[in-house]
Amino acid sequence: MKKLLILALCSSFAFTSCVSSKKYNELAAKQKNTQDLLNSCTVKLNECLTEKTAASVRAKQLEERLADMRQTNQDLIQSSKELTMLTSKGATNLEKSLESLKEKDLKITRLQDALNKKDSVTLALVTSLKKEVGINDPDIEVNVEKGVVYISLSDKVLFKTGSYEISGRANEILGKVAKVINGKPNFEAMVEGHTDNVPYRERNGLIDNWDLSVKRATSIVRALKDLGVSPERLVAAGRGEYDPLVPNTTAENRATNRRTRILVLPKIDQFYDMIEKEMKTLEKQG
Structure with a gap:
C-alpha cells in the first residue's frame, strides 16, 4: 500500500515553524519515555509470567504436600500433642506460602489488565478509523506502529504538486x-x-522541502x-x-515517500500517569 506525504510550512516560518518543531520534539520525547516505560513493563511482565509458571508448579506441589501433612496431622494428634502442634505450624506456613503466591498472581493480572485495556482502546480506534475513512482505497492506510494509531495519506489525495492547498x-x-x-x-x-528528496524550487515564500512539509501539516x-x-x-x-x-x-x-501521516495517540501525560500509578502499586505490594 502506498503511503502518504504531507509537507507544510507555517505562515510565518521564523515563528510558527519553530513552535511546531518544539511541540513535536516535546511530544516525541514524551512518547519515547512512554515507549521506554512500556518496554520496561513488558520485560517485567514477561519475568512475572515466568515466575508465575514456576510458582504454579510449586503451588501444586505445596498443595499436595499440605494435603499429606494434614492427613499425617490427624494421625499424629492421637499420639502426640507436641508433634501435632509442630505439624499444624508447618501446615500454617504452607498456607501462608500459598496465599503469597495468590497475591503475586493478582499483581500480574492487574498489570496485564492495564496493558490489555490500552490495547483494546487502540484496536477500537483503528476499527473506528477504518470504518469511517474506508479501507479499500490504496492511497489511504490505517495502521498501528509502535502502539500509535496513524492514518497515512498519499499527497495526491491531499495536495497538488508543490502546493499546500487542501483538495x-x-x-x-x-x-x-x-x-x-x-x-x-x-x-x-x-x-x-x-x-x-527532489529539491524544491523556492517560491510562494517556501524555501525547501522542509518548509513545504511544515506548511502542509499546518x-x-x-x-x-x-x-x-x-x-x-492538535500538533503540526x-x-x-x-x-x-x-x-x-x-x-x-x-511517490511513496510523499505522504502525510495523522497520528492519533493517547494524551501522553495521562497514559504515562496511568502506567506509573500501576507500577507504584505493584512496588508497594511487592
Missing part, C-alpha cells in the same frame, strides 16, 4: 477523521508532513480545527525528506 477530496476524508478524533476526547492528533491542522477538533489537541510537524519509507531511487518510491 476537495481531502476535506471529505479529514471530515471523517475529525469525527473519530472528536469521539475520543482523551486522544491527540499529530500531523506529520513528508516529502521526497494546513491539515487548520482543516481539522475548522471541522471541530479542539486546537489544544514537518519531516521534509528526512524520514523516507523507501530509498528515493525511482518515481514510484518517491
Whole structure:
C-alpha cells in the first residue's frame, strides 16, 4: 500500500515553524519515555509470567504436600500433642506460602489488565478509523506502529504538486477523521508532513522541502480545527525528506515517500500517569 506525504510550512516560518518543531520534539520525547516505560513493563511482565509458571508448579506441589501433612496431622494428634502442634505450624506456613503466591498472581493480572485495556482502546480506534475513512482505497492506510494509531495519506489525495492547498477530496476524508478524533476526547492528533528528496524550487515564500512539509501539516491542522477538533489537541510537524519509507531511487518510491501521516495517540501525560500509578502499586505490594 502506498503511503502518504504531507509537507507544510507555517505562515510565518521564523515563528510558527519553530513552535511546531518544539511541540513535536516535546511530544516525541514524551512518547519515547512512554515507549521506554512500556518496554520496561513488558520485560517485567514477561519475568512475572515466568515466575508465575514456576510458582504454579510449586503451588501444586505445596498443595499436595499440605494435603499429606494434614492427613499425617490427624494421625499424629492421637499420639502426640507436641508433634501435632509442630505439624499444624508447618501446615500454617504452607498456607501462608500459598496465599503469597495468590497475591503475586493478582499483581500480574492487574498489570496485564492495564496493558490489555490500552490495547483494546487502540484496536477500537483503528476499527473506528477504518470504518469511517474506508479501507479499500490504496492511497489511504490505517495502521498501528509502535502502539500509535496513524492514518497515512498519499499527497495526491491531499495536495497538488508543490502546493499546500487542501483538495476537495481531502476535506471529505479529514471530515471523517475529525469525527473519530472528536469521539475520543482523551486522544491527540499529530500531523506529520513528508516529502521526497527532489529539491524544491523556492517560491510562494517556501524555501525547501522542509518548509513545504511544515506548511502542509499546518494546513491539515487548520482543516481539522475548522471541522471541530479542539486546537489544544492538535500538533503540526514537518519531516521534509528526512524520514523516507523507501530509498528515493525511482518515481514510484518517491511517490511513496510523499505522504502525510495523522497520528492519533493517547494524551501522553495521562497514559504515562496511568502506567506509573500501576507500577507504584505493584512496588508497594511487592
